[in-house]
Amino acid sequence: MHPVSARHVVILSLILLLLHLLHNLRIWLVPHANHQSGLLHVEKDDIWGLNFQGTAIPDVVDEVEEWQGVDKLGEWGLCPPGSFRLATMETCTPWLGCKEISDDVTVQTKIAQGAVKKIYKATWRGHTLAYSNLSNTAYLQDFLHGVEMLWNMQQTSHIVQLVGSCNTTLLTEYYRLGSAFHIKAILDRTSSDVRTRFNVAMSYIEAIHFLHNSPVGTRVMCDSYNLLHALSQFLVTEDLRLVLNDLDDIPEVNPEENVFVKCKRKHIKSPFNAPEQRWPFENEPFEDSRMPPYDEKIDIWKIPLVVRHLLGKVNGSDVVSSHLFQVHQRCRKRDPKQRPSATVVLKEYKRIRNMLFPE
Template sequence: MSGCQRGFSRMEKKSPHSKQVHVRTGITLVLLTFVLINLLLYFYLDHHFSPWHSSGDPDICPVGSFKMGSMETCLPLLSCEAMRKEVRRLKLVGEGAVKKVYLGEWKERKVAVSQLTSMELQDDFLHGLEMLKALQSKHVVTLLGYCEENFTILTEYHPLGSLKDLEEKFNLPRFRSFNTWPNRLRLAVDYAAIINYLHNSPLGTLVMCDSSDLDKVLSQYLLTLDFRIVANDLDALPLVSREKGQLVKCGHRQLWGEFVAPEQRWPRGEDMEFDDEHMPPYDEKTDIWKIPDVCDYLLGHGEGSDIIRLHLFEIHKECKKRNPAERPSAQTVLNTYKHLLMSLLKDSAAPEVRDML
């Protein structure tokens, strides 16, 4: 047998092993790509969920301007005149105590037009407008314009609406692929990030007061088409200042139920009639008490949700401490959620890839 033939014979004998090597190499490349994506996700989360974004963030426009969707440059907020001339109302899509919301159109883009419902509530409406102007970030719906003369606010339109009926939205054929435990946990991360942003906002420590029950909380936030959460309704955001001894009360009516924090309930029993003047004020830790309930709703009951709940048991137990001072900060909750997300994503990779990390 010639040398050439012997060499070819050896190659034939090695070919099965060679194929196995190629297969393993291919699998390793796929897994490495998976890990790389997760690492990129980690840096994205670390940036996206910081308490606030620096002025150098290219996605955040300077004060008094906006951009949305595929827009590359920031435009000045629309004035009263521009809104009258350029914005067309299409239909009513929502109504609350303070405002009605219409689907509108501006330069072939869908927008949301909010209109004051009653002059008696104009202070709440204008407070919400001031909060929208001051808190523009990735955590808050994009403000496009406003007109104080006729009590109108223009914001970016999100067709999926609020967080209510989340299961129905996940079940839409277009979005079924989003119904996974990582995406649901990311929604919880989003929610914790918004609460953390409000507690560490440029204005100081703000409390999300419009949150007397779960449905009310869910109505305050919008779901984007890529299944992220942004705060939308900022009409009731009082300021806490421990330095000035300034605490808050969420309205002047008695609050009931296990959803609201213990310190928000009338402390003198059923035998004594509620009296707002004798109702003690409280701080932002009322928001922390509600996080486990909102998270439980966001996680749903799909594959992997019970495992996530088990991992979050301890932090949620801390959130439900009756003494507000013993509850964790929103930053601590956010850090726990983010760490769990990255840890579970890492654990879902193959053992040989985990060994390389």
């Protein structure tokens, strides 16, 4: 056996180091591609103090496009990070930035307005979009938070698709059927089939599950203080699914870090809200400083009421409700620790779907 020289040892070590670096680079690129779309290019602005740039950091997007191809669809038919594809498009296109929005987008009629933003119907190269603008500068941080959440949550079909952004302008996919605030009328008009209604309810559960297991931590639907307002946070797709549209008020909870939330910071009385959201000292005036915080289990409490509304009173809805009774009973436990997680609820819904509506 020939002795190994110091030169050979150095060469071998360099080769092993190079292989290790290449392997780590590949690992870094693939999972981080799902998060880089959430990075915001922020610059100083004389008016707002912040200037949202409507495109992801260029070198990150270029690497992602090189890895997967910007015109190719990834898993679940979704575009790679930093790009979008509308139903009327054949290929994926990079998110629109300030120049593209200014040059190519035509704003048409106003279709909705809330405290945070005004929403208009708009067109871009023949495609219809939803064009949102900040309504009130007092809600600037809420608006920017909603945009940031959209950036971070694009790799799922449960969140409205981001098309582009620039400063206090946001472009998203347009849904003809509009807000789920009108879901009862939409379902009464389009379908009396209990299977379709159950699938609508499933899409709601899936969206809640995604929020509770999102890439940016466990998020809570704070802007859901009554049934119709909770549904107004969603849009209805052509195939009658619910996709979460309003991400302005979805704070993070993290029990391990002792991070909890208090929604609305006012005296909440409606039984639609979880018991822990209501003032616990009946004979004393409300004081926000004394109000205990809570976690994502407030979303679980509301599931039975939302689903009952979605199922309606059509043929077969009573049968479905009877099968959902046990899991819904657990969702309505007064002690939030006794309520199931969104993962457990979704698993039970899938079991019931496979039993009642086999493919």
